[in-house]
Amino acid sequence: MTFWASIRGKILLAFFLIVGVSFAVAATNLTTLVSRFLFDQRSREDRITAEKLAVSAASPFESVSAEELNRMLEENAASLDGRIMLLDADGKVQYDSFQRMCGVRLEVPEVLQVLVGGEREAYGTHTPGRAVVERMSGEAGADYVAYSVCEITGAAGRLGAVLYVSRVQGMMDSLRDVTWQLVGVFLAITAGALALAMVLSQVLTKPITTLSTTMRKMGRGDLSVRVPVSGSGELRELAENYNTMAAQLESLDKTRDQFVSNASHELKTPLTTMKIMLESLIYQPDMPEDLRQEFMGDMNHEIDRLTGIVTDLLTLTRMDSGEAQAKREPVDMSELTRETARMLQPAADQHGHTLTAEAEEGIILTGDQGRLSQILYNLTDNAxxxxxxxxxxxxxxxxxxxxxxxxxxxxxxxxxxxxQDHIFERFYRVDKARGRDTGGTGLGLSIVHQLVTLEGGTIAVNSEPGKGSEFIARFPEGGPSK
Ligand SMILES: Nc1ncnc2c1ncn2[C@@H]1O[C@H](COP(=O)(O)OP(=O)(O)OP(=O)(O)O)[C@@H](O)[C@H]1O
Ligand SMILES: [Mg+2]
Incomplete structure (x- = not known):
């Protein structure tokens, strides 16, 4: 199993995706928001500056009052951290607060936007290379420069434009700092989440790993292993259910072993008896005829017993495997009762018993005639x-x-x-010695119990030693519910 196919791997991946993706989105949004805010604020300030300059420059520009213009520009340039240029309608620099570019035609995009494109004002930041930035804004070692352009209008219309070159490197630097800080925070949180997910997934999957190990052991045949039950919730339930199942399997396994050993033992006894008798017959050819007859009769009896046991065992195993198909037919219980009594009358006569059958007329039960008959037969046979x-x-x-x-x-x-609590168990006999004499195997009542259950009924016993017994089989009238 690869790591990513395991529950641990999946938990980790899910955690990482959820935390990582949401933080990446949040960090990106936050950076955009902060930078837009800083940028907007700066551009608004720069634009307002350019506009103010344009308004103050309008009348001196119109009246070509160079002195007044210079004074105004000097005043402003001193208070502003930037460079001011006044351009005529052709884009040629007329006044420059740095006094360096007078007469030069500027091809800055924002200037073109205003003078050629006809817009009232324009703003833009640029990275034209450090040399150009230094030449334009006077800021050494800077990558960014911002141009704010605003048209100058007089009574006759557009006279030219103001170009305010501002230094934005500081703002860009702080923007980059903010971005890196956010990335740092984001990475730290993701790493923390991953570490947490590692621990969590370890804790979560431990019971499952233990269960898996235990199951493997059980698969190898050790039915006594159990998983430790700890924690709460579904995993605890899983462990408990598993243990219940394991306990049931173990007891089933024991019961089966016991059944097999009991059955072998029961079969072995008549076989041993028969072998002894048969050997006597073989090695004593001059055995008296009446003794020989008796041995033959006994052997015949043992064979009947063996056949009976084997039939019972087959009945039981067939019921265990659920192989036997139940019949659902109307059974005349009144008739069945009388018939069973008739069938067992000779046996009762043999012991000088009075056998009576008292049946209400017309009782019909939906069920399996063969099974019902065997229930009553076994109970009466015991009695x-x-x-x-x-x-x-x-x-x-x-x-x-x-x-x-x-x-x-x-x-x-x-x-x-x-x-009384045990007589319905397989091979259970109250008096082991007595059972052998009367030919009992201890299977009759366990068959009865199983048959009654299959027919949807219950079986109970009332008995007092020395006084007698009463077995009560009770069936729901409609037959077994299914
Ligand atoms: N009517 C009864 N009176 C007294 N004891 C009974 C009666 N029915 C059953 N028992 C006791 O319960 C035990 C179990 O009965 P069960 O019918 O299962 O076996 P069994 O009669 O010994 O053998 P099998 O019926 O398999 O030939 C009997 O061995 C007997 O000790
Ligand atoms: Mg019996």
Missing amino acids: IKYTPDGGRVSLTLRREGKDIVWRVRDNGVGIPRED
Whole structure:
């Protein structure tokens, strides 16, 4: 990443552009304003001087009173810091306060403007070279000279013009000083702004750099890294959100590892049992026939168990990946309840349980028949399994307000309070040893939980050890909102 592509570079550039450009504009405007002000003031003064001279020179000029003219010019020249010349209508110098150019025809542009162009007055500054400036204004080492020309009019019309040569080098010098001062101030401010932008961008981008480094570490597989949360505003929020995400990923990763190890363990047990039995069959060819039959029967049972576990695992992973397509169809819940009871009647009979199904008529729910059926099947299967022989298991289906509710009740072993929070977790069994005997894997309720959630419902349990349990699955009548 090049410097200018980074946020730091962009902040710096933006800062520089904003501060630099605005100050450049401001400085230029200010210089123009100041110079125009100084210049205007000076030119106005010079023009007024020329005009006054023209007025005072008019009558002596007309009456060709050389003495009076000379006196007037001497008086004025003494008080003015410049040179006065009187020109006749042809532009020839008649009087000169420096007494040097009498009789010379002057070709100064302002003179031509007045005498040839017919303007009343004219003003201009020039840089004709130091020699000329010195010859014209008498100022040595100066680059600038200003000419103010004003026509002299008498009764008969235009008589000639006054040329007032003023020294403007001082003004030009101060103008240049002001300009340089402004440029200096402008450069200092821009440099200050740049330094500030450097510090600011460093402070601003630090959290982002840290986040980036952390993410890289996480990308390499270390899910335990977190970014320090500091400061306020969006960057703080970003850090917090990132940490939440990282925590979730980490816990997801742990859950997955645990799931895989649990699943392998569950699959390994029946496989080990089967291997032992199979080896006995192989290495004891003279095994009694009834024992051989028993081993075969047990192996068949283990295979059923394995198949069951694998089916459950597939169901879970399919739900996790969101692969399973939900059906949205009207399901006759009353019929489904009775059918499940019928299906599990043989299992209940085996344990001498009384299994009853009590369903309100005509309850239709929009949902997935297969999933709903599995929910009730798993709950009833548990009720039968975790109730000592000769117990009572009842299924009820009822409308409660806007909900459709299944209750699966038994008078079995019950679930201790501390276990109730965990029974919906994968592979969780209250009594590990008991689970193995009854063939439980601890997946049934986690499947129920996930299915109920997918159908937009909730699942709850009420249970007291020794007295029995009640599982309540509640579905919104309209089906899952989507
Ligand atoms: N009706 C019940 N009465 C008492 N305990 C129950 C009941 N239902 C579930 N449990 C307890 O909750 C645990 C988890 O039940 P779950 O259905 O998830 O697993 P399982 O029945 O052991 O195995 P699986 O259903 O996967 O074959 C059970 O092992 C059992 O200890
Ligand atoms: Mg179960």
